[in-house]
Amino acid sequence: MKPVVYGASWCPDVKRSRALLDTSGTEYDYVDIETDPGAEALVRELQGGPRRIPTIVFGDGTHLVEPSDDELTAHLSR
Numbered sequence: 459m460k461p462v463v464y465g466a467s468w469c470p471d472v473k474r475s476r477a478l479l480d481t482s483g484t485e486y487d488y489v490d491i492e493t494d495p496g497a498e499a500l501v502r503e504l505q506g507g508p509r510r511i512p513t514i515v516f517g518d519g520t521h522l523v524e525p526s527d528d529e530l531t532a533h534l535s536r
Contacts, residue, residue, distance in 0.1 A: 459517030461486045464501050471524055472512040478527055484534060486514075 463479070463486050465472030479486050491498040491511065501513045504521055514530070515521045522533060 461517065462515045463488045463512050464491050464497055464515070465512040466490055466492045469511050474527065475512045475514065475525065475530055478530055479534075482531075482534060 461479070461484065463472065463476060465476075465488065467490060476486075476488065489497045491501055491509070498509060501511065502509055504513060504515070505523060510523050512525070513521060513523050514525065516533070520533070522529060525533070
């Protein structure tokens, strides 16, 4: 199952994480939380209320919130 990146088009952290995924050849789905209220609700649920992006949900059920490039790369290498 492909990771899902929840974000917004204006967010530089979302752009950075998506660029890393693109460069690494990782296929993923992207969901804009500003156009999908259900996605925003999911992000808030995963974070216990806040709406921090990017939130990246992986097929194994794990997720990262606002990961650094090093954190995201390490997670992809698992």
